[in-house]
Amino acid sequence: MTKRIAVREKVQERAEPKRAAQRIREMAGELFYRQGIRAVGVDEIVARAGVTKPSLYRSFPSKDELAAAYLRDHCDASLRRFNTAMDERPDDPRSQFRLWLADLSMRATQADYRGCGATNAAVEYPEPGHPARIQAAENKKQFRARLRALVRAMGAKRPDVLADGLLLLIEGAYASGQLFGPNGPARVLVETADALIDAHLSKAPRASR
Amino acid sequence: MTKRIAVREKVQERAEPKRAAQRIREMAGELFYRQGIRAVGVDEIVARAGVTKPSLYRSFPSKDELAAAYLRDHCDASLRRFNTAMDERPDDPRSQFRLWLADLSMRATQADYRGCGATNAAVEYPEPGHPARIQAAENKKQFRARLRALVRAMGAKRPDVLADGLLLLIEGAYASGQLFGPNGPARVLVETADALIDAHLSKAPRASR
DNA sequence: ATACAATGTTACTGACCGGTACGTGTTCGC
DNA sequence: GCGAACACGTACCGGTCAGTAACATTGTAT
Incomplete structure (x- = not known):
């Protein structure tokens, strides 16, 4: 530098x-x-x-700063992957999001899954001022904003509530993927998200898929 | 002394x-x-x-075994708390679960929240044979079984699917509580779980709250 | 050729890590 | 009272940790 x-x-x-x-x-x-x-x-x-x-x-300058750099790389990459996945068909945000979720569900039900690097770093460094923790929080903040924009594009009536609900599911998949292996709760990620989105869009709550 | x-x-x-x-x-x-x-x-x-x-x-015998003992204590206590909370009114499992969720939502939106000890331990020790990881997985397995029994008592048609969906939300609250502080996604935990349960019980998908 | 920037080499520091050999004091059965 | 059993403490081990100082070597651009 x-x-x-x-x-x-x-x-x-x-x-x-x-x-x-x-x-x-x-x-x-x-x-x-x-x-x-x-x-x-x-x-x-x-x-x-x-x-x-x-x-x-x-x-x-230190191992801590190297860890922060790793987190920056990590979330730059995942955010870029998310964006490109969404940009493939900007007209149908829900389908694209569903595909991304299905991919996450698959990865999170594999034996050696390790979850989200940012979440893991926050677990390892609870101290508020730590560089890795600061960067991890920044990553999460960015993803939350990105998810809100997406849900808004879906036309949800209370987009921030739905986005946070979906974020809970996603973080849940990150975490539970590490503890339950295959056959873990992450296997129901897509259909659970579907049910949630349906409820928020006031479409027929059944009829998904 | x-x-x-x-x-x-x-x-x-x-x-x-x-x-x-x-x-x-x-x-x-x-x-x-x-x-x-x-x-x-x-x-x-x-x-x-x-x-x-x-x-x-x-x-x-070792620090690792002490960590495993800590996890055993941790989840013994939380499982006991969960059970006693549910046993207060065995006739209305959904309301009791809702109260427990509300309490979790409150705790998970406080500034110094640290999430679930078992999940955190699994993040710290990804190595499959580690005593702490084994105990953490055991804890999660027990809670999942307990949650399934509860959802079954609610009369859900596909109880295991709903239970896993709720487990994703709960684990999501554990994780996101550490990264987003107050105003984090865990604030919508209760109403999101409500929407999900409604969808699975085929009640009116609106009318929650 | 030479100058410079990037990297390697070697050796070191002080703090801390998990873990242990061994001695000390208290209590209790008799 | 007395000795065994027990609970606990003192002092220490070798290894590893993050981080640094001083110097040698390489590659490249002018």
């Missing part, structure tokens, strides 16, 4: 060596997500990234 | 000195829940419990 790269003439993004900071960031992302932030030491990160510890501390 | 009393003839459970194991268990419970298991060292536990480390390891 300090100096510039100065090689952007013709081959600025060749992936062969890959900057140390980037390798660290990616490896830290995988390890933090799979094993939890506290469970992963900086030595393990640099070892598996094929770099050394000073390289880490040249790019990140 | 704290001499012994040696009176267990007639009053064997006076709370004055309290066995070291019990003090450890209680203090570990508080600290583990508030700060997370990994964040709390055994030194802090014994120091704040007013005992010493060997006392801990005489009663518990």
Whole structure:
């Protein structure tokens, strides 16, 4: 974040060596997500990234800030995936949302599912001022706003209430996916969300699907 | 400090000195829940419990097993609270459940809410064989069974589906309570659950509240 | 060639971690 | 009274943690 790269003439993004900071960031992302932030030491990160510890501390002021960077990456990616999924058919937001939910339901009922990285980070760091916690809260805030916009586009009468209800279901899928494996409650995610949306849209409460 | 009393003839459970194991268990419970298991060292536990480390390891084979014991206590207590709340008026399970949900909604929208200890433990210990994770999964399994029985008593047509839908909402409240503080999604917990139950009971989908 | 930026190498710090060997004091059966 | 059993404390272990200092090496651009 300090100096510039100065090689952007013709081959600025060749992936062969890959900057140390980037390798660290990616490896830290995988390890933090799979094993939890506290469970992963900086030595393990640099070892598996094929770099050394000073390289880490040249790019990140501390492990806590590296964790915050991981969360930023994590939610940038998931928010982008959500947006592109919705933008595929802007005319039918409900169907697109349903597809996204079905995908989440599938992932959340797999054996090694690990839930949402931001939620997990907040569990690991309850201290209010911690960088990882601040970033996690920011991620959640952004997703909530995005979900509200989507529900508003569905034409719900009380969009914020419905959006929060759906958010409860989604967070519930994140959490329960880790504890109950397959056959967990996340398997009913789609039809439960359907019932909820139906109720808020005053359509026929049956007749879904 | 704290001499012994040696009176267990007639009053064997006076709370004055309290066995070291019990003090450890209680203090570990508080600290583990508030700060997370990994964040709390055994030194802090014994120091704040007013005992010493060997006392801990005489009663518990390891910190991991102490964490498992904490989870057992945690969910024993919450399951007992749930049962007594339901048993107050066995004729009207839905109202009692509604009251319990309202209480959860209130707690989950307070600033320092920490969610469910079992869910948090599973986040901290993703490794499948870990004692804390095993106990956490057991807790969740028991609660799911209890919830299914309750929904069955409500007379729902597909009780397991409704119970899992409600479980998603509950776990969602646990998780989102930690990230969004007050004004978080958990504020709509009761009315969302109502809408869901209505839909499953084929009552008028409106008319809630 | 040279200058510079990025990274690696090695070694280190002090704090803290979970866990334990061993000694001390109190209580109770006799 | 006396010794065994019990509950508990003192002092310590080796390992790991996050983070740093000082220096060597590489690659690249001019």
